[in-house]
Amino acid sequence: MVPFVKHQALLSDGTLGVLLLTLGLGAMLAMPLSGSAAARFGCRAVIVASSTSAALLLPSLVFLPTPAWLFVGLPLLGFAVGMLDVTMNIQAVMVQRRSIRPMMSGFHAFFSIGGFAGAGGASFLLQAGLSHATATLTAAGLLLLLLVTTARHMLAEGGEGDSQGFALPRGPVLLIGIACLIVFLTEGAMLDWGALFLNLVHSAAPASTGFGYAAFASAMTLGRLLGDRIVRILGARVIILAGGICAALGVTLAMLPLPWPLPLAGFLLIGLGCANIVPVLFTAAGNQSVMPANQALAAVTTVGYAGVLVGPAVIGFIAQASSLRTAFACIALALIMVAFIGPVVGAKEQSRKPA
Incomplete structure (x- = not known):
């Protein structure tokens, strides 16, 4: 959709970059407010409102691709998605507590699957000859249909907390936020810099560099589909320790001068x-x-999502000052830090029972 809107609105690369930034800023603005909104109005109500808003806003960006509306509609869409993101995780924590077993990895696996399905489905519809407007209306319609069929099964309460607004992270929450920031930064680096890294460092053909992110995303999805069972067997602390070390070793392996396609x-x-x-x-x-x-x-x-927004820029600054290989080495060191945050934050071995 981005190339279509860019063409229809006659946007320059710079203007498009600013517009995409407003999407992220809208999400960042919503996320700190989401917890208090869920506490005040109930988790289900916030999910329904934010999902409906997103379903209505998305097609409007295609039907009204003007710079004026895009500067309004994109931040609003980001706000709706940011509110939905946090509230869904609050809902997931409540559901997991009631089940008394790990479920969060499975929930996040479906987030990953949704990314594949959304990109692949949109491409299929466009390849079949449907217009961008029809494709976005189809996506919005499917979202609303899913919402109608599932909303009544969601937990209505708002989780633990009050409606007093955003609170700065402190204690173990701050450490958890920093660890999430590093992991989100890593994900952003794989998406935004992975292809260029393979091209510059390993001289991979441009047509083949997309396999790097495909390998990363496929492995992440598979790992999450199996994750709940693994968490039950190994425990949360081992998952963080082993996961951080595994990811750091992966970055190190990708930096080694290995023949293609070993990286x-x-x-x-x-x-x-x-x-x-x-x-x-x-x-x-x-x-x-x-x-x-x-x-x-x-x-x-909120802290973790900051890694998605600023991470690619930080990688770029380090690469400019030194090299892209050095930037990836910094990611590996940061992932080692994540590995040892698990025992510090005292990650619990299983979900807390409901009171």
Whole structure:
């Protein structure tokens, strides 16, 4: 959709970059407020409102592709998606507590699957000859249909916390947020810099560089699909420790001067290592006792999402000052830090029972 809107609105690359930034800023603005919104109005109500808003806003960007509306509609879409992101994780923590077994990795696996399905489905519809407007209307319609059929099964309560607004992360929540930031930064680096890294460092053909992110994303999805069972067997602390080390080794392997396509093995290890760290950390944020769960999850998501926004730029600055290989080495060191945050934050071995 981005190339279509760019063409229709006659946007320059610079203007498009600013517009995409407003999308992220809208999400960042919503995330700190999501916990208090869920506490005040109930989790289900916020999910329904934010999902409906997103379903209505998305097609409008195609039907009204003017710079004026895009500067309004994109931040609003980001706000709706950011609110939905945090509230869904609050809902997931509540469901997991009631089940008394790990479920968060499976929830995040479906997030990954949704990314594949969305991109692949849109491409299929466009290849079949449908217009961009029809494709976005189809996506919005499917979202609304899914919402109608599932909303009544969602938990209506708002989780733990109050409606007093955003609270700064503190204690173990701050450490959890920093760990999430590093993992999200790693994911952003794989998406935005992985192809260029393979091209510059390993002289991979441009047509083949996309296999790096494909390997990373596929391994992450598979790891999350199996994650809940693995968490039950190994425990949350081992998942964070082993995951951080595995991802760091993957980055190191990708940096070695290996013949093509062996560097792709590094991307696979990064995906497997990162797969279950964030789900386990979100569970830890919901289970700690220093902050109310709603506020903790909102704070952790906000800090973590900052890694997605600023991470690619930070990688670029380091690459400019030194080299892209050095930038990836910094990612490996940061992932080692994540590996040892698990025991520090006291990640619980299983979900807390409901009171």
